[in-house]
Amino acid sequence: MTVRIRFFARFRELLGAESMAGFKDGTNIADLVRSVTEKNREGYNAIFDESGNFREFVILMQNGKRVDVSDAGRTGISDGDEIAVFPPVAGG
Amino acid sequence: MISRRELERYQRQILLFLEEGQERLKQSEIFIAGAGGLGCPVAIYLAVAGIGKITIVDRDIVEQSNLNRQILHYDRDIGREKSSSIAEKLTEINPDTEVNAITAAIGEKNVSKLVGNADGIVDALDNFPARYILNRAALEKKIPLFHGAIQGFFGQATTIIPDKTPCLACIFPKAPPEEVSPVVGTTPGVIGAIQATEVIKYLVKDGDLLANRLFIWDGKASRAEEMAVERNPACPVCSTSKNTTMHKRVR
Numbered sequence: 425m426t427v428r429i430r431f432f433a434r435f436r437e438l439l440g441a442e443s444m445a446g447f448k449d450g451t452n453i454a455d456l457v458r459s460v461t462e463k464n465r466e467g468y469n470a471i472f473d474e475s476g477n478f479r480e481f482v483i484l485m486q487n488g489k490r491v492d493v494s495d496a497g498r499t500g501i502s503d504g505d506e507i508a509v510f511p512p513v514a515g516g
Numbered sequence: 517m518i519s520r521r522e523l524e525r526y527q528r529q530i531l532l533f534l535e536e537g538q539e540r541l542k543q544s545e546i547f548i549a550g551a552g553g554l555g556c557p558v559a560i561y562l563a564v565a566g567i568g569k570i571t572i573v574d575r576d577i578v579e580q581s582n583l584n585r586q587i588l589h590y591d592r593d594i595g596r597e598k599s600s601s602i603a604e605k606l607t608e609i610n611p612d613t614e615v616n617a618i619t620a621a622i623g624e625k626n627v628s629k630l631v632g633n634a635d636g637i638v639d640a641l642d643n644f645p646a647r648y649i650l651n652r653a654a655l656e657k658k659i660p661l662f663h664g665a666i667q668g669f670f671g672q673a674t675t676i677i678p679d680k681t682p683c684l685a686c687i688f689p690k691a692p693p694e695e696v697s698p699v700v701g702t703t704p705g706v707i708g709a710i711q712a713t714e715v716i717k718y719l720v721k722d723g724d725l726l727a728n729r730l731f732i733w734d735g736k737a738s739r740a741e742e743m744a745v746e747r748n749p750a751c752p753v754c755s756t757s758k759n760t761t762m763h764k765r766v767r
Contacts, residue, residue: 432670432734432741433667433670433734434667434668434670436734436736436737437736480689480690481688481690481691481693483687483688483743485743485744488743488744489744489746490745490746492689508743510732511692512672512688513665513666513667513668513670513671513697514642514643514644514665514667514692514693514694514697515553515665515697516553516554516555516639516640516641516642516664516665516666516704
């Protein structure tokens with residue numbers, strides 16, 4: 425089973441635009457994003473804090489629907505899902 | 517009434533939204549929060565479009581390091597209040613537009629008075645704490661909020677219609693970290709032009725707004741994308757009072 429993970433803005437600079445990832449039954453969104461980013465220390469640190477939790481401003485979408493980062497650890501994924509990981513920007 | 521001179525000045529856009537649309541622009545007041553990277557292009561395009569009144573608020577003075585992107589402030593303006601600098605240029609660009617430029621920091625206490633009875637609020641700010649204050653004022657007064665933000669080559673924009681779309685806190689419940697962000701001047705040019713387009717469409721009642729959609733610009737890849745965004749039923753800013761009331765009624 426595979427899902428497509430898409431990164432936006434600064435995350436894209438660090439991790440590339442998108443990647444396909446295989447996963448096992450029972451994997452949740454947090455595990456998935458961790459496994460895709462853990463080999464890229466800078467990219468991982470941009471998304472996760474020191475405790476390994478999503479940074480609170482990160483925006484996650486599953487098939488176009490918002491998933492709160494605090495729910496990502498208990499939100500399952502299905503074959504063919506598209507997960508988007510987006511960092512809002514603040515400048516003006 | 518649109519004068520003969522105005523008919524000529526705005527001829528090419530009256531082809532798009534008729535004299536009726538132009539009259540709407542003329543009768544409108546837009547509040548622009550921020551006279552920086554985003555505020556400058558937003559103000560230019562709203563002034564040339566013939567918006568009747570622009571109120572623009574900024575707390576800062578023009579610095580040398582602003583000039584790569586804040587295109588209404590010139591070299592000679594360094595050290596001058598941004599509000600005064602921008603008012604002068606806007607009046608030169610279009611003397612028909614009344615410009616009310618104010619030097620102030622937008623806060624809880626003054627936001628309501630500053631926004632007044634504007635027909636639209638443009639978020640051209642550079643930090644989320646002030647944006648959340650503006651968001652609450654827009655919701656309370658039921659005035660549309662045209663959000664934009666930028667960093668580096670990246671930008672985002674959305675249009676918030678109170679009671680109809682997610683509010684800023686539904687979309688961004690937690691502020692991204694504040695940092696001295698790198699930025700190239702064209703990024704606020706892109707996003708500011710989109711915000712101004714949204715304002716014009718809203719006022720002349722034409723086209724589809726960026727409502728319930730977050731526009732995302734990646735200038736590095738030259739790609740524009742969008743995300744669907746939804747109201748958060750548990751949003752502490754736009755939903756609490758309603759939920760509490762309903763809850764009480766059900767009981």
